[in-house]
Amino acid sequence: MTESIGGTPSAWLLTHLELIPPHGRVLDVACGRGRHALYLARMGYRVHAVDREEDAVADLRAAAALERLPLTCEVLDLETDPPPSLGIGLFDAVMVFRYLHRPLFPSLIEAVAPGGRLIYETFTVAQALRGRPTNPRFLLKPGELAALAAPLAIVDAREGDIEGQSIASIVAARPRR
Secondary structure: OOOOOOOOOOHHHHHOHHHOOOOOEEEEEOOOOOHHHHHHHHOOOEEEEEEOOHHHHHHHHHHHHHHOOOEEEEEOOOOOOOOOOOOOOOEEEEEEEOOOOHHHHHHHHHHEEEEEEEEEEEEEHHHHHOOOOOOHHHOEOOOHHHHHHOOOEEEEEEEEEEOOEEEEEEEEEOOOO
């Protein structure tokens, strides 16, 4: 079962892995089938993964149980009004890949612990010229990702043509108290 779930993690995550403390708590938001959650749990990080797709979460939960990984999963609709709380200062890293719901940003930021990081990567409006996604609700405008992550401090960022896709990526940090 674990071979059918997961896959290669984002190069953006791999490049910034050293910013997450060993065995730290990580929140994988809109985790899908769990490629990032499984990868980090296999490395010993304590991961909590959330997604609204019940089947994907069930498969991820089963894979984690089979391998006895430090990974918990939750079915959670991230697009409620108001957006759900993801916890207050609980996670050394909050990561989001290939998902955008602008009203969720305050909850994402709130979940980052002091000294923690928000690691985020998704498509920009230029992606619509290449193919999916095309809905502007799911595409970032130029420079928008850094603005959405405020008041966190940007540690690293990129935007443009990355591996044949139009992507924006950030790592943002909450200062230690």
